[in-house]
Amino acid sequence: MKHCQWCDAAFESKVSYQIYCSPECRELATKEKIAERYAISRRKKMMSQNRKCKQCGKKLSAYNDDVLCHSCLVDPKEVNKTLKEIKGMADGKDKTAKP
Ligand SMILES: [Zn+2]
Ligand SMILES: [Zn+2]
Numbered sequence: 001m002k003h004c005q006w007c008d009a010a011f012e013s014k015v016s017y018q019i020y021c022s023p024e025c026r027e028l029a030t031k032e033k034i035a036e037r038y039a040i041s042r043r044k045k046m047m048s049q050n051r052k053c054k055q056c057g058k059k060l061s062a063y064n065d066d067v068l069c070h071s072c073l074v075d076p077k078e079v080n081k082t083l084k085e086i087k088g089m090a091d092g093k094d095k096t097a098k099p
Pocket of ligand 1: 004005006020021022025
């Protein structure tokens with residue numbers, strides 16, 4: 001005696017892999033599995049659409065798997081600016097250390 005995976009009705013099965021009591025139950029279960037998978041993929045898509053760049057907070061493209069947006073990822077100007085700032089800070093420090 002087995003129990004249907006969909007309606008939980010007890011049934012006799014000739015084959016060991018049968019998990020549903022009837023083709024109707026199998027069909028309904030399959031449909032729900034498809035709907036579930038669709039809902040999950042839709043949720044994933046929604047989540048990926050709501051991702052934001054960790055640096056500037058700009059909305060990330062759904063096709064961008066990185067945590068940073070493209071301009072934060074590779075922006076030579078920004079890199080130069082940051083380097084200059086760091087250099088300036090170092091220079092300032094040097095001046096105060098050696099007047
Ligand atoms: Zn059933
Ligand atoms: Zn960014």
